[in-house]
Amino acid sequence: MTTVQAPTDSLLLSASKHPLPRRSTLGVGVGTLLVSALLFVVTPLDGVADFLVFWAAAYVVAMTSVSVAVEGSRRARDRLASTLTTGALILALIPLVAVLAFTVARGLGRFDMTFFTHSMLSVADSDAGGGAYHAIVGTIEQVGIATLISVPLGLLVAIYLVEYARGRFGRLVSTFVDVMTGLPSIVAGLFVLALWVLILKQGYSGFAGSLALVILMVPVVVRTTEEMLRLVPDSLREASFALGIPRWRTIQAVILPTALPGITTGIMLAVARVSGETAPLLLTVFGSSAINFNPFSGPQEGLPLFVFNEAGLPNDTALARAWAGALTLIALVILLNVVARLLVRRSKLQPS
Amino acid sequence: MGSPHPDGGSTLLVPETARPEASNPKPRPTRAKERLADRLFRRLTAGSAAFILVILVAIALFLLDRALPAIYQDSTSFFTTRTWLPDSTPPVFGIAALTYGTLVTSVLAVLMAVPVAVGVALSVTSYVPRRAAQVVGYLVDLLAAIPSVVYGLWGLIFLVPAIGPLSKWLADYFGWIPIFQSQGIFGKSIFTASVVLAIMILPIIAAISREVFAQAPQSQKEAAYALGATKWEMIRTAVLPYARSGLISATVLGFGRAMGETIAVALVLSANYEINLHVLAPGGNTIAANIANTYGDAGKVGQGALIASGLVLFVITLIVNFGARAIVARNKDFRVGAA
Numbered sequence: 001m002t003t004v005q006a007p008t009d010s011l012l013l014s015a016s017k018h019p020l021p022r023r024s025t026l027g028v029g030v031g032t033l034l035v036s037a038l039l040f041v042v043t044p045l046d047g048v049a050d051f052l053v054f055w056a057a058a059y060v061v062a063m064t065s066v067s068v069a070v071e072g073s074r075r076a077r078d079r080l081a082s083t084l085t086t087g088a089l090i091l092a093l094i095p096l097v098a099v100l101a102f103t104v105a106r107g108l109g110r111f112d113m114t115f116f117t118h119s120m121l122s123v124a125d126s127d128a129g130g131g132a133y134h135a136i137v138g139t140i141e142q143v144g145i146a147t148l149i150s151v152p153l154g155l156l157v158a159i160y161l162v163e164y165a166r167g168r169f170g171r172l173v174s175t176f177v178d179v180m181t182g183l184p185s186i187v188a189g190l191f192v193l194a195l196w197v198l199i200l201k202q203g204y205s206g207f208a209g210s211l212a213l214v215i216l217m218v219p220v221v222v223r224t225t226e227e228m229l230r231l232v233p234d235s236l237r238e239a240s241f242a243l244g245i246p247r248w249r250t251i252q253a254v255i256l257p258t259a260l261p262g263i264t265t266g267i268m269l270a271v272a273r274v275s276g277e278t279a280p281l282l283l284t285v286f287g288s289s290a291i292n293f294n295p296f297s298g299p300q301e302g303l304p305l306f307v308f309n310e311a312g313l314p315n316d317t318a319l320a321r322a323w324a325g326a327l328t329l330i331a332l333v334i335l336l337n338v339v340a341r342l343l344v345r346r347s348k349l350q351p352s
Numbered sequence: 353m354g355s356p357h358p359d360g361g362s363t364l365l366v367p368e369t370a371r372p373e374a375s376n377p378k379p380r381p382t383r384a385k386e387r388l389a390d391r392l393f394r395r396l397t398a399g400s401a402a403f404i405l406v407i408l409v410a411i412a413l414f415l416l417d418r419a420l421p422a423i424y425q426d427s428t429s430f431f432t433t434r435t436w437l438p439d440s441t442p443p444v445f446g447i448a449a450l451t452y453g454t455l456v457t458s459v460l461a462v463l464m465a466v467p468v469a470v471g472v473a474l475s476v477t478s479y480v481p482r483r484a485a486q487v488v489g490y491l492v493d494l495l496a497a498i499p500s501v502v503y504g505l506w507g508l509i510f511l512v513p514a515i516g517p518l519s520k521w522l523a524d525y526f527g528w529i530p531i532f533q534s535q536g537i538f539g540k541s542i543f544t545a546s547v548v549l550a551i552m553i554l555p556i557i558a559a560i561s562r563e564v565f566a567q568a569p570q571s572q573k574e575a576a577y578a579l580g581a582t583k584w585e586m587i588r589t590a591v592l593p594y595a596r597s598g599l600i601s602a603t604v605l606g607f608g609r610a611m612g613e614t615i616a617v618a619l620v621l622s623a624n625y626e627i628n629l630h631v632l633a634p635g636g637n638t639i640a641a642n643i644a645n646t647y648g649d650a651g652k653v654g655q656g657a658l659i660a661s662g663l664v665l666f667v668i669t670l671i672v673n674f675g676a677r678a679i680v681a682r683n684k685d686f687r688v689g690a691a
Contacts, residue, residue, distance in 0.1 A: 047517065049517065050517075074582055074585070075582060077582070077584055077585075078582035078583050078584040078585070080584075081474075081479075081583070081584040081587070082475075082479050082583070082584075084471060085471040085472070085474045085475035085478075085479055086475050086479060086480070087471070088467070088468045088469075088470075088471025088472050088474075088475065089471065089472050089475045089476070089480070089488060091468055091471075092468055092469070092471075092472045092492055092495070092554055092558070093488070093491055093492070095495065095551045096491060096492075096494060096495050096498075098506070098510070099498055099502065099503065099506045102506055102509075102510050103502060103505075103506065106509075153400055153403065156396060156397045156399075156400035156401075157397070157400045157401050157403075157404055159397045160394075160397035160398055160400060160401040161401065162378060163378055163397070164394055164397060164398065165401070169398075169401075170401075172405065173401040173402075173404055173405065175677070176404050176405050176408050177404060178673065178677070179408060179670065179673060180404065180407070180408060182605065182608050182609075182612075182669055182670075182672075182673040183411075183612075183666070183669070184611070184612025184613075184614070184640060184665055184666070184669055185612065185614065186612065186614045186640045186643050186644065186662060186665070187411070187415075187612070187662050187665060187666045187669075188411075190415060190643070190658070190659050190662040191410070191411045191414060191415060193655075193659070194414045194415055194417065194418040194659055195410065195414045198418060198655070199414065199417070199418075215407060215411075218404070218407075222404075234378065234379050237378060237379045238379050241379065241380075246387050246389060246390050247380065247390045247393070247394075248389055248390050248392075248393035248394075249389075251393070269497075272497055273497070275499070276497075276498070276499020276500065276501065276502070277499070277500075278499070278500065278501045278614070278615040278644075279500075279614035279615055279640065279643075279644055282644055282647060283643075283647060304499055304501045304615075307501045307502070307505060308501050308504070308615055308618075308619070308644075311501075311504065311505045311508060311619060312619070319509070322505055323505070326499075326501070326502045326505050329499050329501070329502060330498060330499070330502055333497050333498065333499060334494065334497065337493075337494065337497050341490065
């Protein structure tokens with residue numbers, strides 16, 4: 001550090017200079033706000049976004065200058081870092097608020113009974129009615145089947161990795177799970193398209209979509225379950241073995257129940273993640289405007305696909321449907337997330 | 353052991369490469385001979401694990417199976433051609449423009465997202481009070497939960513018109529840098545797509561960075577404070593040195609995510625097959641967005657061509673992910689003392 005050649009900055013922070021009181025932050029904030037407002041009235045500067053950016057910049061400069069003058073450069077640097085990181089935090093939350101607010105504002109227009117009880121069969125793009133019933137049915141079936149396949153598979157893989165894996169095979173599987181986590185969702189869709197639809201000639205169906213979702217869901221289930229299983233104390237395993245309980249019974253009756261709330265959370269978050277996937281559905285369930293209850297034959301619609309298709313149309317009526325679909329999707333995903341987090345809070349196994 | 357922050361959610365985003373190893377083997381019963389039920393159960397789990405390997409190998413093989421015939425029918429070079437007309441006779445298609453668009457949008461997205469994400473992670477781990485940090489952590493994770501089609505819709509309807517002034521400002525003041533040159537103002541540009549991608553990869557980079565920062569050894573932090581360091585000096589001397597390789601890996605993983613993102617880009621970008629250096633000008637395309645946009649009209653060769661481009665995307669993301677792994681493996685030091 002530069003303390004040696006900086007005579008104004010004493011080695012001890014508080015020896016000569018007093019730190020700024022807390023209210024000075026507020027003072028500088030209000031001061032720069034007033035100055036920026038004045039400048040925007042007097043000069044040709046204009047616009048709400050410009051104003052906010054200008055104010056933020058003015059605040060950073062003023063706060064740093066005041067801090068250098070009063071507290072010395074080391075405290076000033078600390079304050080600058082604090083201001084900038086908090087700024088990053090606010091910046092990161094802007095899109096969240098913007099997306100949520102925009103979706104709610106636009107989506108409520110068509111968030112009505114017709115939307116949830118009607119399909120798009122013989123509804124033209126420019127017609128005002130129509131709904132996403134067929135898409136909701138499709139999404140429930142596709143995600144449901146994907147969950148039924150992914151959860152047992154993911155659980156077994158995680159149990160293998162935590163309880164049994166030794167040496168190279170375990171590491172290889174772990175690496176491959178990582179690779180699967182990073183697999184682009186469109187590639188999962190292309191794979192099911194190539195194998196299921198084109199080579200095995202099974203045609204587009206909800207089930208084909210489920211298969212693509214399984215590929216995206218399994219690694220998430222594996223990773224969460226793994227994490228939770230590793231949190232189960234070894235003393236529980238040892239106690240069970242000491243009672244002469246076989247290993248598979250120990251896993252099934254002691255380890256899994258202990259880790260269950262965390263695993264459930266992970267599964268719900270995985271469900272939330274794949275519910276919003278559009279790209280793989282595009283290539284596998286293909287989309288349809290009619291209700292198709294059978295996931296094993298014929299094209300289906302999915303909610304994300306519905307939003308994507310309606311968003312691509314030039315009509316305001318279609319766009320209103322897209323927003324209502326987006327709102328439904330967001331509500332579903334956020335609901336799953338909130339419930340999942342509440343579950344983890346009630347769990348006794350907290351990550352240390 | 354386990355993740356250092358109490359919300360189970362964000363750890364989901366964090367791949368094993370960036371997490372502390374929990375490699376100590378679990379206890380096993382001391383019986384020398386395995387019971388039948390035990391052996392069956394172990395084989396069942398091992399079989400499931402092997403199935404994961406089978407799936408990934410199958411992905412590579414079946415994509416190749418469909419891609420190679422299409423590439424053979426291509427009348428030009430698959431890797432250097434920009435045009436995408438696979439269903440014309442003779443078929444003319446190549447991935448040059450698509451790969452370029454994929455890389456440029458992703459690089460720009462990473463450049464925008466990383467500083468903000470690292471700032472978020474620093475403020476959550478060090479500056480914001482603990483309780484508030486938890487809430488904010490949830491909120492940033494929620495960004496990751498919003499489906500990409502919603503980002504796409506928002507980008508198309510809100511961001512494309514709203515980004516005009518920013519584009520104009522960049523073109524006015526930084527137009528002398530070639531990439532910011534632009535005639536007129538256009539919303540549906542590579543730049544807009546990058547902004548949407550940046551928002552989408554921000555949560556994962558922030559989550560990994562947060563985890564990495566939280567792993568810095570407590571003893572070092574306390575030592576820095578004991579020497580009279582301010583918080584920032586503590587971060588610089590005791591946290592950042594441990595975090596370097598973790599941050600690089602977070603960046604690379606975010607980059608991989610951005611490259612694979614499909615629907616949001618497909619909605620925001622007006623597609624063309626040019627290699628356009630000016631990121632504010634309209635048009636451009638990415639491999640993933642091109643698949644989503646043209647799949648519906650693709651004929652037999654067209655489908656094969658799209659699968660071939662998907663294979664290229666798969667290979668690129670593989671390289672990127674293994675790159676991230678290699679970085680972490682080479683620099684294990686940030687874990688030293690993390691126990």
